[in-house]
Amino acid sequence: MAFSELLDQVGSLGRFQLLQTVALVVPIMWLTTHNMLENFSAAVPSHRCWAPLLDNSTAQANAPGALGPEALLAVSIPPGPKHGPHQCRRFRHPQWQLLDPNTTATNWSEAATEPCVDGWVYDHSTFTSTIVAEWDLVCDSQALKPMAQSIFLAGILVGAAVCGQVSDRWLVESARWLLVTGRLEQGLRELQRVAAINGKKAVGDTLTIEVLLSAMQEDRNVSPAPASLGTLLCTPGLGLRTCVSTLCWFAFGFTFFGLALDLQALGSNVFLLQVLYGAFDIPSKIGTLLLLSRLGRRPVQAGSLVLAGLCILANTLVPHDMGSLRSALAMLGLCGVGASFTCISIYTGELFPTVLRMTALGLGQMSARGGAILGPLVRLLGVHGPSLPLLVYGGVPVLSGLVALLLPETQGLPLPDTVQDVQSQALKKATHGTQGRSVLKSTHF
Numbered sequence: 001m002a003f004s005e006l007l008d009q010v011g012s013l014g015r016f017q018l019l020q021t022v023a024l025v026v027p028i029m030w031l032t033t034h035n036m037l038e039n040f041s042a043a044v045p046s047h048r049c050w051a052p053l054l055d056n057s058t059a060q061a062n063a064p065g066a067l068g069p070e071a072l073l074a075v076s077i078p079p080g081p082k083h084g085p086h087q088c089r090r091f092r093h094p095q096w097q098l099l100d101p102n103t104t105a106t107n108w109s110e111a112a113t114e115p116c117v118d119g120w121v122y123d124h125s126t127f128t129s130t131i132v133a134e135w136d137l138v139c140d141s142q143a144l145k146p147m148a149q150s151i152f153l154a155g156i157l158v159g160a161a162v163c164g165q166v167s168d169r170w171l172v173e174s175a176r177w178l179l180v181t182g183r184l185e186q187g188l189r190e191l192q193r194v195a196a197i198n199g200k201k202a203v204g205d206t207l208t209i210e211v212l213l214s215a216m217q218e219d220r221n222v223s224p225a226p227a228s229l230g231t232l233l234c235t236p237g238l239g240l241r242t243c244v245s246t247l248c249w250f251a252f253g254f255t256f257f258g259l260a261l262d263l264q265a266l267g268s269n270v271f272l273l274q275v276l277y278g279a280f281d282i283p284s285k286i287g288t289l290l291l292l293s294r295l296g297r298r299p300v301q302a303g304s305l306v307l308a309g310l311c312i313l314a315n316t317l318v319p320h321d322m323g324s325l326r327s328a329l330a331m332l333g334l335c336g337v338g339a340s341f342t343c344i345s346i347y348t349g350e351l352f353p354t355v356l357r358m359t360a361l362g363l364g365q366m367s368a369r370g371g372a373i374l375g376p377l378v379r380l381l382g383v384h385g386p387s388l389p390l391l392v393y394g395g396v397p398v399l400s401g402l403v404a405l406l407l408p409e410t411q412g413l414p415l416p417d418t419v420q421d422v423q424s425q426a427l428k429k430a431t432h433g434t435q436g437r438s439v440l441k442s443t444h445f
Helices: 003-010 015-035 057-061 069-076 131-135 144-170 175-180 184-197 201-205 209-219 229-234 239-260 270-295 297-314 323-351 354-374 376-383 388-406 419-430
Strands: 047-049 089-091 113-115 120-122
Touching: 003 184, 003 201, 003 209, 015 184, 047 089, 069 089, 144 354, 144 376, 175 184, 175 209, 175 354, 184 201, 184 209, 229 239, 229 354, 239 297, 239 323, 239 354, 239 376, 239 388, 270 297, 270 323, 297 323, 297 388, 323 354, 323 388, 354 376, 376 388
Parallel strands: none
Antiparallel strands: 047 120, 089 113
């Protein structure tokens, strides 16, 4: 009896698997809402410099004539690059000549202006309070916001590395992994526990170490030799897989968190964008799973990254006044990045053998976290050109998607248990040989 048949006997899809899924989904949902919270708590409201004629009642009383707010604004705040009041400069002295109908709005010099030395006035009609308005993270201090986001994401990386070791004591290990690494007694206990939870305690009671050894022997003689990160990088057939899959993980984290934590830059209505992204993300992930079973892993992985990158790059060519089109392209790009995450999560598990699978996944997730840390910092390039951040956010997934074409296709292939299994698959593919069922389970879906 093969090990896959043994898993079917104890219950490969039952109450145990349902409980595991629920236990993971619930905290992930709350974590996601927390990660996206900065789109609202750190939103940048409309703002201008504090000006005496506008914000000081005594100065207003001394203004000549009965001037309205628009006239006082025109003589106090110069026009900004987006045709509204400048957000970071004010006139040193009121420019009364600008009220002359024969004077153009450009009849003033940069020397007549100064920074917002008395602070800013914020529009609270949409956001009553944000950390940007609370701590004046605008103008010369605007770089502090993406830096704070990067520090937050770096904390998540450190927390995952430190607390992950503690949480592992409470998570159920894969029985297959325990057996492959020679921990037979623990693997037996886990299988018996799964059988009991799935209502098949009688089946679990019949399991013995001898039965497990027989099942594993029928599949493959398992090598208990420990595998390490060096094995991933230096073993022929695994080094390329490791580098390319890690790059795909990085592209996801870099692009997703760079864009998703600044939805305000993608459209005027951040609330609508958040709802649209949540509404489109679920069907896009379901569609990705369907495409994986139809087209295979490699084309979906490459296609999702390239599509996301092209949508982001296309936004550099769309004028800012075409907000609906910019928002639609941004949503398509984010959905493409989300689809690439769904694909690489499955693809990585199939590319690497059981003895290295969790190491490869951990390396990929660490790479994604590294990309997430760098993602918000790219927005600092906007001071040199408004399109530079989008060019970087779009270029990285396009290049990663093209590199993903170097990965082998794994659809329908058996999951490898050992490094030798991976090398055997590569050798058989190179010699156009037929695949045998020499390992545990085939990845058909």
